[in-house]
């Protein structure tokens with residue numbers, strides 16, 4: 293029960309890694325705001341957890357007004373904000389010569405601008421409260437590059453360095469800011485990989501552990517970074533990737 297009495301906001305909380313983090317935070321005692329575009333799944337998860345400590349707030353994280361309203365709703369409903377998990381994201385496997393400007397902007401808006409919008413509102417609140425923890429979902433695609441994911445790689449790389457910047461800027465305010473960098477996770481965002489014959493197996497084989505992770509394995513690392521167990525950790529990008537970033541790429 294590391295989060296008893298605390299309040300968490302999770303963007304992209306209706307599915308995948310976000311939903312696993314919602315369950316984890318709630319399971320360890322937090323009240324949780326589930327923010328997502330997907331009202332069906334978000335409302336269902338909130339209903340399952342119960343109104344006492346869970347609420348769904350329909351949010352497009354690319355819209356700065358909606359992001360402010362999301363955080364305002366968390367404070368209005370549960371009285372404070374201790375944990376912000378900026379996790380909503382979209383993938384895009386399009387090479388630059390074929391990448392439309394509007395698609396580039398959409399990927400940057402959801403994966404990067406949204407993190408800025410939420411941090412801008414959350415940091416002063418947390419500082420005034422005496423502290424807080426922000427975790428941004430980057431990716432190992434922000435540490436190296438995933439073939440063809442040009443805009444996504446750019447956005448996730450920027451999330452990592454923005455996290456470092458916020459980590460150092462607010463280290464003396466009691467606000468810790470860290471990034472989690474998942475390797476391949478079995479969630480709907482990468483459903484397309486299952487449609488290409490053999491690709492799932494090739495991706496799995498590239499991971500030293502030989503498999504995709506489950507979203508709960510990423511949520512466990514997020515909960516650690518959000519908790520007092522990580523009280524001396526800020527500005528880091530933590531790979532949770534089955535050893536992928538440690539490997540040279542030589543086949544097993």
Ligand code: NAD
Nearest residue numbers: 304307308309328329352353380381431474476477479481
């Ligand atoms: P997912 O598709 O299961 O969840 C993403 C959630 O974000 C969905 O509920 C979706 O509705 C929501 N979302 C998308 N656009 C939004 C918007 N504009 N406003 C609000 N919500 C929005 O996928 P996931 O794998 O759980 O992805 C979570 C994060 O993890 C993303 O940032 C993704 O880039 C990152 N990530 C995923 C993997 C992977 O292999 N699955 C690897 C590295 C990083």
